[in-house]
Each structure stands twice: as C-alpha cells, then as structure tokens.
Amino acid sequence: MRYTTVELVGKRQLNRDNFLLLFEDPEIAGAALPGQFLMMAADADAETPFPLLMRPFSFFGTEREQRFSVLVKTVGIGTRKMAAFAPGARVPVIGPIGNQFEVRPGRRPLLIAGGVGIAPFYLLSQRLIADGVRPTLFYGARSRGDLVTLEDFEKLGVEVLAATEDGSLGHKGFVTDALAPFLSGRDDCDLMACGPTPMLAAVAGLAARQECPLQVSVECYMGCGFGACFGCAVETMEGYRLACRSGPVFDGRKLLWKQRSHV
C-alpha cells in the first residue's frame, strides 16, 4: 500500500453517469487483487482539496500489470470532478487496500452484482478465466442502460444472467429472483455479492436458506481508508469490524443487516 499519484491515461464514458478511468502505475496494477480497492482524490490541485477526503473505489480491471481501471458513477461533486479528469492528470491515491475474494478450487463461483456493485467483479473474472474457471454473473439494475460493462464481461467469456426492474433486458425484477431457482439443487456454488445494501441483505437471506457460502464486498462511508480513523465500522455477529482493515470482503453470513440512512 502506498500514497502516490497515478497518471490518467484513458477514459471511457459508459452512459450518462458512469465512467471507466484508466490509470498507469505498474506497482499498483501488479499488486491489485480482486476485491481490493484504492482511495482516490477528486481534487489534486488545491492545497485544501474539495471534496476534502478521498473516496474508495474497487479495482475494476488491470492491463498487463501496467495499468488499472476504476468505475466511477457521478453521484456528487467529487465523482463529477473525477469524471472530468483529463488524460495526463496526476491523481493522488492510496492503495491497494483490503482483502480479496477467496476462490476455492472445485467450486462454482456465482457473482451477484447490483448497479455499481459490478465494479470488483471484472478483475475477479479476469483472474478466474485465466485459471480456466468460468464464473456466472447475475447482474441487476433498474434498466438495460444501467447494466454498464455488460459487454466487457460477455467478451471475457463470463456466463451473464441479467435482471432489470423494468424488464428491458433479461429477467424482469430483482437479481435475487433469478438467483433463487438457479441455486436450488446445486451445492457446489460459492456466492460473491456486491451492490446496494438491500440487495446484499436479500442475497444473504437466500444464502442462509440454501446453506450456501457467501462473500460480500461492503460499501460504507470511509474517512481515511487505511485504518487510522476507525470510521468505516461494519456490524457483524462478532462485533464491529473496520471495512478497510478486515474487509472490504466479509463472510456474508456473519454480517448484520440493519437499515442505515445511507447505502
């Protein structure tokens, strides 16, 4: 983990609100593991940055151990600034941070993504495919236009099952509706989920009923991202754990799901 600046070498706009930013840094790209994240600043120039704090982003993918990408959805001033980074910009980051998704040999990985929760799964899929394992991705969003990078996964050779709330692509409804029938009768699946908290809670309920192992990548407000502020507490059955130190990937069966005012 280091604190450094990385150079933006490419940018791809996926839809109105979503962007893939490509950065050059062999040390970070070479070290990044599926599930890990980095803290990224939106403002490199000002002495007092605005927004002040960095924000966490999963590694989306890596290229030839030289470059890495992150998926940014514009939800506020910080992410809008990030989406407007110009090629050549040097962006302060801290990373790689956190633990990785654990893949067990002989098991069938099922990746369940909701909205921007798709972010950590491309890197995971890259590694799985390289190891000769074909993951199945359940990807849900409001409408087909929100299923960003779907084509990238298909090109990679991942089995993709889409779900949209408006029925514009794939199953009409939630991603968990499609998951339940898929799981019944199967006992060799390892679930990995990332997305909005209500989706994660639903997947956790399903995994518990089907007695299926589940790893969850959580999202929460972070202060520093590297264990100094104690801000990113996550409620587990064993007490609070810091998402940056003990996560961001947790055993989904050990998490407690309470309604919070965010995510």
Added chain:
Amino acid sequence: MFDPTVRIAGKTFKNPIWTASGTFAYGTEFEPFIDLNQLGAIIVKGLSVEPRAGNAPNRIYETPSGMLNSIGLQNVGMVNFVEEKLPRLRKFDTQVIANIFGRTEDEYVQVARYLNDQAEDLAGIELNISCPNVKEGGIEFGSNPESTRHIVQTLRNACNRLPLYVKLSPNVSDIAAMAVACEQGGADAVTLINTLVGMAIDIENQRPVLSTVFGGLSGPAVKPVALRMVYQASQAVKIPVVGIGGISRWEDAVEFFLAGAAAVQVGTANFYKPNVTVEILDGLIGYSERKLIPNMAALRRAMKGDRGECS
C-alpha cells in the same frame, strides 16, 4: 539555523509537529507513508479502562471543508495499549502521549494511575474531558470551570510522574476561564481544541446521517475558531498551550505558533494526506530560516502589537 526543539514539563520534543488523538490510531498505521521518527510526538487514540467497541455506523461524514465524526471512543483499552501497542511505538524516536478518558472520575483515575505506573516513558497523559459524567447525569466533565478544575486536580493527585495535558472542548462560552481552571488544577499544559458539535441530515432518507445524531466537527472549517481560542488561552495562562484545529498546511501551523502555541497537533489532514505532518515540519523550518527566527520561543513572541485587547 532554526532550532525546532520544544520542552514541556521536563520532556523534550524534537519539534512542535505532533499528531492528534483519534487521527493516528496507535501510530503504526502510518508506517507505509512517513518516517515516524520525524514526528515531535504521537498522541494515541483515547484509552479507557476497558476496551470499547465504538458507535454503530454511520460514524463519519464529510461536510464543507471538514468532517463529522462519531467514532464512539473505540479503543483497545489501557492494558492492551501498554502490552501490545506501546512496545511497537517505542521503536521510533518520537514522544508518545496517551490520551485518556473515563465515564466516571474513578475511571479517569484508574487509567491515569495505570499508565503512570506501567508506562513511565510516556511524555505525558492527555485528559479528554469532553466526556459525559454518567454519575452526574451525563454532564460533561469539562462543562464548567469548577468541574474542570476539580477533575484536573484529582488527576494531578493520582498521577505524580507523568506530565498532565488537558484537552479542552470548544463548546464553551469562555475558553480562557477553562484554561485557567486547568492551570489552577495543576495541569502542565492545555491542548485545544477538541471537536465542535455538529450534525448532518440525509434528505433522501430524511434521517440524521450519524447513528448518534450529533458528531464532532473537525478539519479546515474549524481553524478560525481554534486559532482564536488558542490565542485567548495563551493570553490567560502561563502553562504551555498546544494548538489543534484544522491545520492542514505549514502556514496554518505558523499561525498557531504566532498565536502563542508551544506545539500543534495535526489531525484530520492525516486522512487525506498521510504525509502532511512531514510537509508541515519542512515548511515551518523553511519559514523560520527565511524570517531569521532562531527557535520556537522566538516564533511565539514574533507577533507584535495588540495583545489581548479583543472584544
């Protein structure tokens, strides 16, 4: 050549750039980013008798030029600190000050006595008195001058070896009176400010963002308030004043020294710029050499003119 050395209560600090409690964990989290040997002091996360788990999420939230926190004083407890955290910190050539707190007067005394006896090599104990006294219906220990003087006196009596710093809350109407109360109680120094009380509301969910509704505001937004209070406290007491509040650049630190601070603590800035303390130290040295200031005492005296006639 500028000499950045600071001496407080018989302890020598290589420079006046310290890190604030709660922003530097137990120090080692910053090893990947800076050489801890360069720091004047590390004030570790507040310690209690027993470990504390902290508050439910959400614990933090960014606000304009700052952030709210409601961490809940999560800490490993005084025993684990001495047995596991402190040995690791001893490897570095920097002073360590232990911030402590309690829910009752007895708990404060218990932690202070334990550290006084088990951790002689600490540079001091920093008393967090912005905590509710559960025996007195939750009123803060540091809410008025008399209760402040009393708790400081009690701790002074309990703690005969380690220097005693008292960390003051800004949520008071007369900071100078609080500083005087600490001096009367026997404190070796005062540090200020702790966080200002604030809140934020999530308009989509129509609920407070923080699980505890209120939280502590820190960061550049609080600097003008902190600076004013350090100035006022410095006018009111003879004991050293350590300044905290929104310091994110070396220029900020110089303002606090000119206001009378003997040292400063950098807090929130560590989160978004993990090497900020070293940058501030370099900037301080550069400034002082440019201004031909020989040492910290001279820097504190450098602000001429109207001293204390403020409305």
